[in-house]
Amino acid sequence: MPQLGLLHGRAWAVLFGQLRRPPGAVCIRAVHSHSQGQKYFQVAEAALATQLKPHQEKSNFIIKTPKGTRDLSPQQMVVREKILDMVVSCFKRHGAKGLDTPAFELKEMLTEKYGEDSGLIYDLKDQGGELLSLRYDLTVPFARYLAMNKVKKMKRYHVGKVWRRESPTIAQGRYREFCQCDFDIAGQFDPMIPDAECLKIVCEILSGLQLGDFLIKVNDRRILDGIFAVCGVPESKFHAICSSVDKLDKMSWKDVRHEMVAKKGLAAEVADRIGDYVQCHGGVSLVKQMFQDPRLSQNKQALEGLGDLKLLFEYLTLFGIAEKISFDLSLARGLDYYTGVIYEAVLLQTPAHAEEELLNVGSVAAGGRYDGLVGMFDPKGHNVPCVGLSIGVERIFSIVEQRMKTFGEKIRTTETQVFVATPQKNFLQERLKLIAELWDAGIKAELMYKNNPKLLTQLHYCENMGIPLVVIIGEQELKEGVIKLRSVASREEVAITRENLVAEIQKRLSES
């Protein structure tokens, strides 16, 4: 980012011609007794004194953004806008409404919702009043909203920032401030229909963004709990063992087993029994196989989970996406609030794209069913069953940015259609009148903020910024009542009468 910003600044400086003045000097403009403001620099002593004060005081501080955060440059903003538009239009295609919640919540609203991750919540300073925390995800605020307003059914999307005090590993695209794009369906419905739609949405978005091949791992919290029960894990250790299993995407079974036995005090034979299950993955046939499993088929919770997964696969087949889904018994998901089906989409790295191998992308979407969360907020414990998904847009942003860099794609950071230029000195008034006409006609237009810019500088700026059209006005044109319209790409110029200019520009823009 700093590099991009720097480049960007340099480009402007080169284009506009940078003015220099002595360090610490303050620019005070002279009185413009003549209307065409001549300007000069003047070191005003009083102003200089106030200027130097902050300078001296800050000699020790480094100018930066907070740890784990960053600015988004105009180039990055363009990429983001395109991706977010695509994600939101998919959410709208599925009938979702927009919703927004505050950046912070009462601290007690977030307490006991995230399990082991709670230590990563940002708290606000107690400045007298309520104890507040920055939101950690968009799911808990959504559940709070439902309970607070007694909403029993809602399909909503929410795009917003969340904050987590994680050790930032910026190379992997993980930040302490990041954007989430959530879609959730709340309400009591017939089983697995909303759940299947969530998986369909993940498929539509990942296909639509052309991120390459992907796979959605699916599991169910009740199946995991059933496995732990039939393998002999004491109920008090379910959470701890679940979070060990969750590490199987980054650690080998050998290491996870070691953690279970050495750190979490599980008997070795119990761990081995778990290992037999959680190393399985497959399609709907694995669901059927687990139904026949002599131990698991004795567990009520596991059977409920398996029954739902069977139905889910049926719906996914009707949606034409069953081949993208893998029943993966190692999938556990970190967050505490899931109660049923859980899923996580991962990009598959085809070794053909050698240049992309360095970028470890991992999971790009995840979600699941959380039927108990709303009840935790409701004064009477009334529940609203929910299922939802979150698109890992930050990782998607990194992938797309990386790809654009690899292919050397140039991004336009402005949408300017027309530049108003002049070859003449003292033509500012004419340029201002002209550009106001264009703006008032809804045309995106720019000019140089100088009284007497050089024509070449103006034309170079258009080429560099990708502005397609230039309107040129000079003394000759003014006399003849015409304007020159120049195509930047072809360098062709035509004379157009002043009154036809807007129509001609609109015609050209609609054709391109």
Add this chain to the structure above:
Amino acid sequence: MPQLGLLHGRAWAVLFGQLRRPPGAVCIRAVHSHSQGQKYFQVAEAALATQLKPHQEKSNFIIKTPKGTRDLSPQQMVVREKILDMVVSCFKRHGAKGLDTPAFELKEMLTEKYGEDSGLIYDLKDQGGELLSLRYDLTVPFARYLAMNKVKKMKRYHVGKVWRRESPTIAQGRYREFCQCDFDIAGQFDPMIPDAECLKIVCEILSGLQLGDFLIKVNDRRILDGIFAVCGVPESKFHAICSSVDKLDKMSWKDVRHEMVAKKGLAAEVADRIGDYVQCHGGVSLVKQMFQDPRLSQNKQALEGLGDLKLLFEYLTLFGIAEKISFDLSLARGLDYYTGVIYEAVLLQTPAHAEEELLNVGSVAAGGRYDGLVGMFDPKGHNVPCVGLSIGVERIFSIVEQRMKTFGEKIRTTETQVFVATPQKNFLQERLKLIAELWDAGIKAELMYKNNPKLLTQLHYCENMGIPLVVIIGEQELKEGVIKLRSVASREEVAITRENLVAEIQKRLSES
């Protein structure tokens, strides 16, 4: 908001038919040994126990959003999206690039930038690490960005939330969390050209949003300082007196004078001399009059300010907006960082609209020149002159929402184009296959998440939600290879062959 949310929830409940179960009961779905999931409710004792725990614990807490904040309902989100789109498209029309900065900054970055308002900054808790504060506006982060990346020229817009610990007076539409829309031009240019463009942008946005008549008050910090100097205010009291003058839009001169004399220790005759100036307002003729003022014309700073204003009026005349501008010597603006021209747009309440009188709207846009702010961040004190504006979108949102309420305008909160319905039992599979086809063709479609919904319920939902088209599939249609397409408005139905359905829907949607 709560009311809207409630209504919203009720609407859904009525439409979908709400399922009831005993309080505290948890819905556990049965094993679906048959694929078409039959469901029943079951009170699972273990689950019930964990359910009751949070319920008992939270008996003392009230579920709410933090003081001065609120959720934004789907209805509000629709209004916001439209207004923000309009504002951003104006910023883009003027060649601005997008930029985003983190929600929080290092605390020291915000220190000494806001004057008296600094006490309203939200600090984050010290959790080991850097001391952080939530951003108070978008201007200081922009200046920090410019200095950090050594950007010397940039035209950027930024739409984002900011946070201020103000006493919330929610009736006036003031919140502790609110959205700002900023446009700024940084760089050393010929005088008053970017400043004039900023005022043009304010006019375009306020006209475009059709908020009624408005006026932009303009002044210059150097003129105010000049007035204080020639009236005999000691330099140490400039800031305090400036903030008293700033209150003239809400308080009478008599009360402001009293504050100056009684609270800020100004001599009565000095206050009276100030009063002669700050009660003046007018057009460019007032600028000329001030040039002739025997005292003010002796002050260098004031003359510089007056010279710039004269030039500004010239450019505003070329832009065709001079009649919207009032040179108002009482305009002071609270923030410390302004150094030159300042402005504030206010809506003019025409007494004709009696029903809108209760809504006190005040200022809806403001800004000015801040040539010293970037230098406060730069290690060597190098400055980048800046001028910018901020649109008070929160107030605009309230006005538009109020107006829609007054005129009883109904807002669609979803964009769904087609609803997939059936009159038949056990037709879920066909509906799922059909809706997937529509989604894959980019058509916005919904269905009911029930195995056997009633046709009337489905059609009522479409009418209530404003969905224009319904696709109906039943046994008869399946046999004949057709689908019924129904227009919700006219209630006309036509049979269409299955393979022509998508094309026919797209044709109808493009026509409407």
